[in-house]
Structure formats: structure tokens, C-alpha cells
Amino acid sequence: MGKGLPKRSEDYSLWYNELVKRADLAENSPVRGCMVIKPYGYSIWEKMQAEIDRMFKETGHSNAYFPLFIPKSYLSKEADHVEGFAKECAVVTHYRLKNDENGNGVVVDPDAKLEEELIVRPTSETVIWSTYKNWIQSYRDLPVLVNQWANVVRWEMRTRLFLRTAEFLWQEGHTAHATKKEAIAESIQMMEVYARFAEQFMAMPVVRGIKSESERFAGAVETYCIEALMQDGKALQAGTSHFLGQNFAKAFDVKFTSKEGKLEHVWGTSWGVSTRLMGALIMAHSDDQGLVLPPKLAPIQVVIVPIYRGEEQLEVIREKASGIIADLRAKGVSVKFDDRDAFKPGYKFAEWELKGVPVRLAMGPKDLENNSVEIARRDTGVKEIFSLEGSISEKVETLLEDIQSSIYSKALVFRDEKTTPVDSYDEFKQMLDEKGGFISAHWDGTAETEEKIKQETKATIRCMIFNGDDEEGTCIYSGKPSARRVLFARAY
Amino acid sequence: MGKGLPKRSEDYSLWYNELVKRADLAENSPVRGCMVIKPYGYSIWEKMQAEIDRMFKETGHSNAYFPLFIPKSYLSKEADHVEGFAKECAVVTHYRLKNDENGNGVVVDPDAKLEEELIVRPTSETVIWSTYKNWIQSYRDLPVLVNQWANVVRWEMRTRLFLRTAEFLWQEGHTAHATKKEAIAESIQMMEVYARFAEQFMAMPVVRGIKSESERFAGAVETYCIEALMQDGKALQAGTSHFLGQNFAKAFDVKFTSKEGKLEHVWGTSWGVSTRLMGALIMAHSDDQGLVLPPKLAPIQVVIVPIYRGEEQLEVIREKASGIIADLRAKGVSVKFDDRDAFKPGYKFAEWELKGVPVRLAMGPKDLENNSVEIARRDTGVKEIFSLEGSISEKVETLLEDIQSSIYSKALVFRDEKTTPVDSYDEFKQMLDEKGGFISAHWDGTAETEEKIKQETKATIRCMIFNGDDEEGTCIYSGKPSARRVLFARAY
Numbered sequence: 001m002g003k004g005l006p007k008r009s010e011d012y013s014l015w016y017n018e019l020v021k022r023a024d025l026a027e028n029s030p031v032r033g034c035m036v037i038k039p040y041g042y043s044i045w046e047k048m049q050a051e052i053d054r055m056f057k058e059t060g061h062s063n064a065y066f067p068l069f070i071p072k073s074y075l076s077k078e079a080d081h082v083e084g085f086a087k088e089c090a091v092v093t094h095y096r097l098k099n100d101e102n103g104n105g106v107v108v109d110p111d112a113k114l115e116e117e118l119i120v121r122p123t124s125e126t127v128i129w130s131t132y133k134n135w136i137q138s139y140r141d142l143p144v145l146v147n148q149w150a151n152v153v154r155w156e157m158r159t160r161l162f163l164r165t166a167e168f169l170w171q172e173g174h175t176a177h178a179t180k181k182e183a184i185a186e187s188i189q190m191m192e193v194y195a196r197f198a199e200q201f202m203a204m205p206v207v208r209g210i211k212s213e214s215e216r217f218a219g220a221v222e223t224y225c226i227e228a229l230m231q232d233g234k235a236l237q238a239g240t241s242h243f244l245g246q247n248f249a250k251a252f253d254v255k256f257t258s259k260e261g262k263l264e265h266v267w268g269t270s271w272g273v274s275t276r277l278m279g280a281l282i283m284a285h286s287d288d289q290g291l292v293l294p295p296k297l298a299p300i301q302v303v304i305v306p307i308y309r310g311e312e313q314l315e316v317i318r319e320k321a322s323g324i325i326a327d328l329r330a331k332g333v334s335v336k337f338d339d340r341d342a343f344k345p346g347y348k349f350a351e352w353e354l355k356g357v358p359v360r361l362a363m364g365p366k367d368l369e370n371n372s373v374e375i376a377r378r379d380t381g382v383k384e385i386f387s388l389e390g391s392i393s394e395k396v397e398t399l400l401e402d403i404q405s406s407i408y409s410k411a412l413v414f415r416d417e418k419t420t421p422v423d424s425y426d427e428f429k430q431m432l433d434e435k436g437g438f439i440s441a442h443w444d445g446t447a448e449t450e451e452k453i454k455q456e457t458k459a460t461i462r463c464m465i466f467n468g469d470d471e472e473g474t475c476i477y478s479g480k481p482s483a484r485r486v487l488f489a490r491a492y
Numbered sequence: 493m494g495k496g497l498p499k500r501s502e503d504y505s506l507w508y509n510e511l512v513k514r515a516d517l518a519e520n521s522p523v524r525g526c527m528v529i530k531p532y533g534y535s536i537w538e539k540m541q542a543e544i545d546r547m548f549k550e551t552g553h554s555n556a557y558f559p560l561f562i563p564k565s566y567l568s569k570e571a572d573h574v575e576g577f578a579k580e581c582a583v584v585t586h587y588r589l590k591n592d593e594n595g596n597g598v599v600v601d602p603d604a605k606l607e608e609e610l611i612v613r614p615t616s617e618t619v620i621w622s623t624y625k626n627w628i629q630s631y632r633d634l635p636v637l638v639n640q641w642a643n644v645v646r647w648e649m650r651t652r653l654f655l656r657t658a659e660f661l662w663q664e665g666h667t668a669h670a671t672k673k674e675a676i677a678e679s680i681q682m683m684e685v686y687a688r689f690a691e692q693f694m695a696m697p698v699v700r701g702i703k704s705e706s707e708r709f710a711g712a713v714e715t716y717c718i719e720a721l722m723q724d725g726k727a728l729q730a731g732t733s734h735f736l737g738q739n740f741a742k743a744f745d746v747k748f749t750s751k752e753g754k755l756e757h758v759w760g761t762s763w764g765v766s767t768r769l770m771g772a773l774i775m776a777h778s779d780d781q782g783l784v785l786p787p788k789l790a791p792i793q794v795v796i797v798p799i800y801r802g803e804e805q806l807e808v809i810r811e812k813a814s815g816i817i818a819d820l821r822a823k824g825v826s827v828k829f830d831d832r833d834a835f836k837p838g839y840k841f842a843e844w845e846l847k848g849v850p851v852r853l854a855m856g857p858k859d860l861e862n863n864s865v866e867i868a869r870r871d872t873g874v875k876e877i878f879s880l881e882g883s884i885s886e887k888v889e890t891l892l893e894d895i896q897s898s899i900y901s902k903a904l905v906f907r908d909e910k911t912t913p914v915d916s917y918d919e920f921k922q923m924l925d926e927k928g929g930f931i932s933a934h935w936d937g938t939a940e941t942e943e944k945i946k947q948e949t950k951a952t953i954r955c956m957i958f959n960g961d962d963e964e965g966t967c968i969y970s971g972k973p974s975a976r977r978v979l980f981a982r983a984y
Contacts, residue, residue: 027623027626029558029559029619029623030559030563030566030619030622030623031559031561031562031563031610031619034559034560034561035559036556036557036558036559036623037556037557038556039554039555039556039638041556042554042555042556042557043554043555045557046555062531062534062535063531063534063535063538064528064529064530064531064534065528065529065534065537065661066521066528067521067522067523067526067527067528067659068526068612068643068645068659069523069526069582069659070523071522071523072589072597072598072600073597074522075589075597075598076597076598082597082598086588086589086590086591086598087588087589087590088587088588089587089588089589090561090584090586090587090610091584091585091586091587091588091589091600092582092583092584092585092612093583093584093585093586093600094582094583094585095580095581095582095583095647096578096579096580096581096583096647097564097567097578097579097581097583097611098578098579099578105564105565105567105568105574106564106567106568106574106578108564108583108585108609117600118523118582119589120560120584120612127521127522127523130522131519131521131522131528134519140834146531150643151560151642151643153560155587155588167559167560167561169557342632
């Protein structure tokens with residue numbers, strides 16, 4: 001483990017990178033911009049996946065799988081979409097290597113050039129809508145409610161583990177509906193699913209919102225989003241849900257016969273969250289000692305560290321612990337008994353703190369004398385001596401619930417404290433620099449003003465709050481009329 | 493649904509293709525050689541994944557994720573490996589598209605050529621062992637027991653849904669060990685895990701075996717496999733587990749300090765099963781009416797079809813059914829109540845037969861009179877009238893267990909009947925043509941003989957049976973001494 005982590009207050013960015021590596025979450029791979037998700041990091045992602053997948057199925061969706069490759073010409077079929085995605089993508093041009101004639105390993109075989117290049121999917125609307133064309137003929141075939149868990153590639157020049165990588169893992173839902181109303185309701189429902197997941201499982205409060213036109217998904221009519229605030233005061237887009245109108249249906253000629261016998265274009269949505277959520281989870285709660293994980297997503301919820309001299313003492317502790325472990329497991333709590341002999345208790349404490357295990361039980365000679373155990377919670381660091389005559393498993397269960405809600409509340413208080421309404425551009429800039437966080441301000445609704453503010457301050461419009469106030473006002477930048485406040489922030 | 497399926501006896505291959513499409517399992521995509529796995533097919537794959545993943549975790553493995561792309565030079569580092577995999581692969585040469593100057597959509601931007609081409613992984617040994625180099629320093633870091641669920645690409649010229657596709661989904665386990673003995677034990681353990689999964693969940697008997705040198709994985713010292721027999725008498729390799737020796741450790745310089753303080757190369761294994769298992773599952777049990785699914789992998793285990801005239805009768809049936817559904821679900825049985833009004837019962841019967849639902853309950857006016865239900869099992873087609881005074885859920889539970897074991901037994905009897913020992917090449921050829929299946933024959937152990945038999949008969953050595961007889965004999969082809977019999981078959 002080596003020395004401690006860098007401090008958040010001194011170098012937030014370095015703290016994040018080091019934490020991701022040292023807590024065994026992920027690391028850079030030999031392939032530029034691609035990461036390796038390590039077993040501990042992946043086990044958190046698996047817990048996220050399981051919950052999200054359950055929520056999708058509860059809302060009527062099924063999983064399927066579509067090709068990794070997209071024929072180049074498909075990208076061009078939806079005009080906005082190609083503008084948004086063609087720029088950064090991995091292009092497959094050949095399908096064979098051959099031995100180099102000069103003996104220098106293998107080279108691309110020029111005879112194996114593809115007639116049409118294939119793009120490694122940056123997102124799958126095009127290939128999926130070309131498939132939906134065959135699946136949908138009648139209103140009886142609708143809605144189509146499909147999701148896929150997949151890897152996608154967007155060629156990013158500047159990458160950061162989990163937050164922005166060339167390849168990332170995600171899910172992408174793609175639905176088709178008979179009416180505009182249903183499709184909009186679906187997009188909003190999925191934003192709500194994401195928000196519930198973020199709040200109830202990641203313990204991360206989010207703003208439900210609508211993107212400005214320039215921040216909209218390429219090909220969407222409306223983009224709904226959830227936006228979270230990180231501890232350094234920067235915002236992070238944690239999930240998006242797009243109402244696609246009939247754009248992709250028109251681009252891929254997907255029509256259905258309505259109940260009334262009319263041939264109409266289908267209405268669509270798409271929505272996704274990715275391994276970026278891992279970055280959000282890490283940054284939302286963790287501290288200078290390491291990860292702080294919400295119990296609902298922690299691969300190990302409780303660690304038991306024995307403090308002993310000699311095998312005999314370890315055996316006594318092991319026996320006492322085994323009852324606790326059985327009780328906890330019966331309640332569905334995951335427990336690890338850390339009896340590694342090569343490491344001292346202090347080292348183990350630091351390691352499990354680094355890895356964010358929510359509750360630590362320690363049992364040593366004094367505890368054996370007093371028939372007690374020390375219970376420490378990771379989020380606050382508070383320790384407590386608890387008698388073994390009480391029910392440890394109930395105590396721990398309550399504590400896990402308390403930690404889950406406490407870290408949510410802490411993040412919510414932080415977010416609210418860092419959300420500032422301003423009424424002038426000077427105040428806007430001052431708050432942005434001094435306080436960070438979300439700045440709620442009036443905006444004239446033009447892409448021009450948005451772009452100027454972005455260039456001058458690096459702040460972007462994160463969203464209009466969904467179902468937020470419609471109080472009119474004056475744009476802080478142009479002085480023109482504004483229909484409502486929007487949230488600005490510097491963002492990941 | 494249209495007309496019936498082609499008959500297996502008339503055109504097995506067409507029967508398979510049509511079944512895969514009509515049962516909504518998969519279809520060809522617009523991308524050559526890549527398939528779309530449809531929701532119903534994917535839900536079977538999800539059930540497979542869940543069980544396999546559980547078995548991996550029970551044997552101490554964790555999941556992780558490694559990059560999709562492999563730098564071209566990595567492939568060359570292990571000499572056999574590059575020979576085996578470099579020939580058919582998707583090569584990424586560029587990372588950007590741009591608008592065509594003549595307005596013809598987008599074209600590859602020649603300025604965005606990669607310095608080193610990237611290969612879309614056909615398998616991940618190279619990129620994973622290059623990562624393990626950083627993970628492993630000491631014997632304390634061993635074993636590394638990691639698996640990943642991923643997509644891979646092998647550029648196949650002739651593809652068939654599930655059985656052979658350019659892109660497919662799979663899991664690939666990659667482990668590293670301190671000793672040769674441990675690594676061999678791991679390879680054999682994983683073959684055994686695959687065999688247990690095939691037999692206990694897919695209800696598909698398999699031969700556990702060892703591959704001949706020419707059928708070995710490119711880069712392996714030994715390849716263990718499970719081989720199944722399909723209904724047309726052709727064999728199908730359903731899973732492989734490789735003992736890699738120190739080949740990849742040497743290629744990527746992965747060493748560890750042993751307990752004795754010596755620097756040694758690490759020993760490795762890798763093992764995988766893929767969506768090919770879907771093809772095996774379909775071909776092992778299905779019939780001319782459609783899929784026959786083992787209950788343990790059926791997404792819908794029981795379908796209830798009401799036979800009614802008018803809403804009132806439907807309501808009475810619905811009420812009777814609701815109790816049955818609740819009881820079944822309480823036992824963990826998945827049930828669908830098919831009350832679609834647009835389709836007649838006969839159509840529904842045929843549809844659920846096509847989709848392989850193991851048990852069908854039908855309830856009509858007569859059943860209401862007699863307080864009974866008709867129970868039909870998919871595998872044998874046998875129907876039975878059952879009084880509602882008995883426990884339907886217990887009856888169904890027993891029936892599901894019986895179907896699971898019956899279809900296994902049926903496949904086992906078929907396999908055993910189709911396994912023929914022969915002692916001459918004439919008999920070999922005759923049996924192969926007339927009877928098909930596995931032919932057990934003596935072989936002199938040379939690649940030359942193996943190749944000649946393959947060229948002359950299209951039969952390949954599927955495996956030496958693991959822990960099989962070591963009875964010596966004479967090669968049916970060359971007349972030279974043979975150490976043991978091996979299994980030949982024509983194969984998928």
C-alpha cells in the first residue's frame with residue numbers, strides 16, 4: 001500500500017487517480033485510452049449492473065445484443081448523428097494480417113481490405129434502428145423495449161480512468177413506440193429510473209433535468225439527464241435519456257400500421273449509463289483515507305480483523321467470529337474474515353479503509369476478556385465497543401442502513417450548499433471561482449450566449465431542472481428576457 | 493408463425509436455421525457475419541451466464557475487464573499464438589472519419605492513421621498477460637484467478653447463427669499459478685465445471701477429453717475439452733480449457749519470486765465457453781415442432797393458455813389460474829399467463845411449442861366444469877388431465893425435474909448408441925457415413941495420419957477421453973502401434 005493518498009484539498013485530480021489505482025479499481029492498459037477494470041472495481045460495477053438491470057426488467061425491458069460493428073454508411077443516415085459521432089471512432093479497414101516478408105512479425109494484409117469500412121460502435125442507434133425496421137410492421141409489434149449491455153468506443157484524446165476512456169462499458173436502451181406521448185413518457189421514466197438508482201443505491205443526490213440544445217445527444221429531439229455534484233464542486237453528467245422523435249425511424253424507414261390502418265413512422269428513445277458511474281461513485285463520497293462505498297454497492301460490507309498473538313488466540317477469535325459471520329450472512333450481509341498472517345492489524349485497517357468497506361469489526365485480547373468487539377464505521381470513522389451479549393448482526397444491519405442514508409444526506413447537504421442562485425454575470429463568475437458547484441442563473445435561451453459563457457468561464461449549462469420553477473427573468477449575460485433559470489457548472 | 497418448420501430428417505441444417513429465426517433466438521445482422529441476439533434468445537443466454545458465473549465464483553474466480561483492442565505487435569510475442577489467430581481478425585487502422593469533400597457522406601480521414609494498428613481481440617491472452625506482468629511479483633500475488641465476459645471477433649468466412657459468427661459473446665478465464673501442478677489442476681477443474689454445467693443445466697451429456705496436438709489452442713501445452721453430440725450425429729466442441737505452461741509468461745516476461753526466493757516464470761491457464769453453447773443447446777434436444785429447452789434454462793418454464801369464449805369465461809379462468817401462478821412463483825417457477833386476445837389457443841400452443849416452454853397448462857370450459865386443468869409436457873408431448881383438488885404447483889415442480897432428467901437421459905442414450913468402436917479403416921468410413929456419431933478408433937499419434945483421415949473422411953479427432961482406457965492397439969490408418977483409442981467425428 002505504501003504511503004498515504006494525496007489529499008483532496010491539495011490535488012483533487014491526483015487524489016482521484018491514485019485512489020482508483022491503489023484501491024484496485026482500475027488502471028491504464030497498454031492500449032492508449034483503454035482501461036483495465038480490476039477485480040475489485042469490477043465487483044462494484046457488477047453490483048451496479050445487477051440493480052440497474054433489475055430496475056429495467058421491472059419496467060418491462062428485455063436485454064438483447066447487437067453487433068459491435070456499424071457499416072460506415074449507416075452513420076451518415078441521420079444527419080445530426082453523424083456530426084456528433086463520426087469524428088472520434090475506431091475504423092476497421094482490413095480483416096486479415098499476414099507474416100511480414102522481412103520477418104518483422106505480422107503486417108496488415110493489403111489484399112484483405114474491406115469494401116466498406118466498419119466503425120466500432122460509439123453508440124448503437126443506427127444498427128439497432130436498421131434491425132427494428134424488420135421487427136416492426138404493425139402497432140401490435142409495439143412498443144419494443146430493449147436494452148443491451150455492451151462495450152463502446154469513442155476515440156478520446158484526453159482520457160481519465162472511468163470518467164473518460166476510449167472504450168467503456170455501458171448499457172444502451174433503445175425503444176420504439178406508436179405515439180409521441182408514449183415515447184416521451186418512456187424517456188422521462190428512464191431518467192427517473194437512473195435518478196432512483198443514483199439516489200437509493202449510489203447514495204448520490206442528482207438533479208433531474210433537460211439539456212440545452214447544444215448539449216443534446218446527436219440525433220435527439222430532447223435529452224433528459226441526471227447531474228451530480230462532485231466534492232471538488234464540479235458537476236458530472238451521470239446518465240442521459242433521449243427522446244428521439246421520429247428521427248431514426250425516418251433515417252431507417254421504420255414504419256408501422258396503426259390501429260386505424262395508417263402507415264406511420266415509429267417514435268423512439270434511447271438511454272444509457274456507463275462505467276462513468278464508477279467515477280461518480282468514487283468522487284461523490286470518498287475521503288483522504290480512501291474509498292467510501294455505500295453499503296448497497298459494497299462488494300464486502302463488513303470486514304472482521306482479528307488482533308492476536310499466536311495461533312491459539314486466533315483460534316479463539318475465529319470461533320467467536322464464526323457465529324457473527326453466520327448471522328450476518330443469514331441476513332444477506334457480505335463479510336470477510338481477514339486472517340492473513342503476513343500483515344499486521346494496522347496495515348489491514350488501512351487497506352480496508354482504502355477499499356471503502358463500510359463496517360469494520362476488530363477483535364483482540366481485550367475484547368476476549370470483556371466479551372466485546374470494536375465496531376468502526378468507515379464513513380465517519382466513529383468506533384464503538386459492543387458487547388457480544390447483544391445481537392451483533394442486528395447492530396451491523398442497522399449501522400449499514402444508517403451509513404447508506406448518512407452518506408446520501410451528507411452529499412445532499414453539500415450539493416444544496418453548493419447550489420447558488422445569482423443575478424449578475426459578475427456574481428456568476430465570482431461564485432464559480434470561489435465556491436464552485438451549481439450556479440442557478442437566467443439565460444436568454446440562445447446557443448450564442450451559452451457558448452460565450454462557456455468560452456469565458458468554462459462553465460456549461462448542465463440542465464434546466466425538470467419540473468423546476470418557470471419564473472421569468474433577465475439573462476445574466478445578454479440582459480435579454482429569460483424564460484427560466486438553468487443550472488451552470490464546470491463539469492467533468 | 494406461418495407454416496411448420498422444415499423437418500430434421502429432410503434438411504437438418506435448414507431446420508436449425510429456421511428454428512433459430514422463428515423461435516426469436518437470433519438473426520443475421522446487416523454486418524456480415526455478425527448476429528443479432530434477440531430478446532428471447534438473449535434471455536436463455538442470461539440464464540446460462542448466471543449459472544456459469546456462479547460456478548466460477550464458487551471455484552474462487554473474480555471477474556474483471558480488459559481492453560477490446562490488442563496492439564498488433566502483442567500478437568507476435570507468442571509464436572504459436574500469432575499463427576493461430578492473426579489470420580482472421582478485424583484490424584483498426586484509423587481513428588477518425590471526416591465529411592467527404594464531394595458530399596458523399598463520411599470517409600476515413602487519412603490523417604488519422606494509427607502508428608500501430610489495433611486488432612479487435614480474437615482472445616485476450618496477450619493483453620492480459622502483459623497486464624499480469626504488473627500484477628505479479630511474488631508468490632503472495634498468486635494464484636490470479638480472473639475471468640471476463642466479453643465479445644470477441646474472428647473473421648470467419650462461412651458463418652452460422654450461434655455456431656460460427658464473426659463476433660460472438662463468451663467468457664474467457666485467465667489464471668496464473670506458482671506451480672505447474674496447480675495450473676494443470678486448474679485447467680482440469682474448469683473442464684469439469686464446463687462438463688457439470690453442460691450436463692446438469694443444459695441436460696447435454698459431454699465427453700471430457702484432451703485434444704490432439706493439431707487441435708490444440710494456439711499457444712497451449714495441453715487443451716482439455718468437452719465434446720457433445722448433436723442429433724444429426726455431428727460432434728460439437730462445447731468448451732475448452734487450456735494449460736498454457738509458461739508460454740505466455742515467457743512471451744510477456746511474467747516472473748515471480750518463489751517462497752524459496754527464486755525468480756521463476758509463472759504457469760498459466762485459459763478457458764472459455766461462448767454463445768456457441770446456444771447452438772449446442774438448440775441442436776441437442778429440439779424437434780420438428782421447435783425448441784425443447786431444459787427447464788433449468790427456460791426463461792418461461794410454464795405457460796398457461798386459457799381457452800374461452802367471451803370476457804366472462806376468461807375472468808373465471810384467470811381467477812383459477814391466479815392461484816396456480818402464485819403457488820408456482822412462490823416455488824421459483826417462472827410462469828406466463830397468455831391471455832392475448834388476438835390469437836387462438838391452437839396458435840398459442842404452436843408458438844410456445846416452437847419456443848420450447850417445458851410445461852403448458854390449458855384451461856377451458858370442460859376444465860371449469862370438472863375443476864381440472866390439462867398439463868402437457870413439451871419434451872414428449874404427453875398430456876394429462878389433472879384435478880385442481882391436487883397441488884398443481886407440486887405436480888408441475890415434479891414434472892419440471894422429470895423433464896430435466898428425461899431429456900438428459902434421452903440425449904445420453906442417443907450419444908451412447910452413436911458411439912462406435914471400430915478396428916479397421918473400412919469399418920471407420922462405413923460407420924461414419926452410415927451411422928455418424930463418435931467413432932472410437934486406434935490412432936498412431938501422428939499429425940500426418942490425423943490430417944490424412946481428415947482429408948479423406950472430413951472426420952477429425954475430437955479428443956482422447958480424459959481418464960479413459962489406455963488399452964494399446966494398432967492404428968486403423970497406418971497400422972502402426974497406438975497407445976490408446978481416440979474419438980473421431982465429423983464436427984461443427
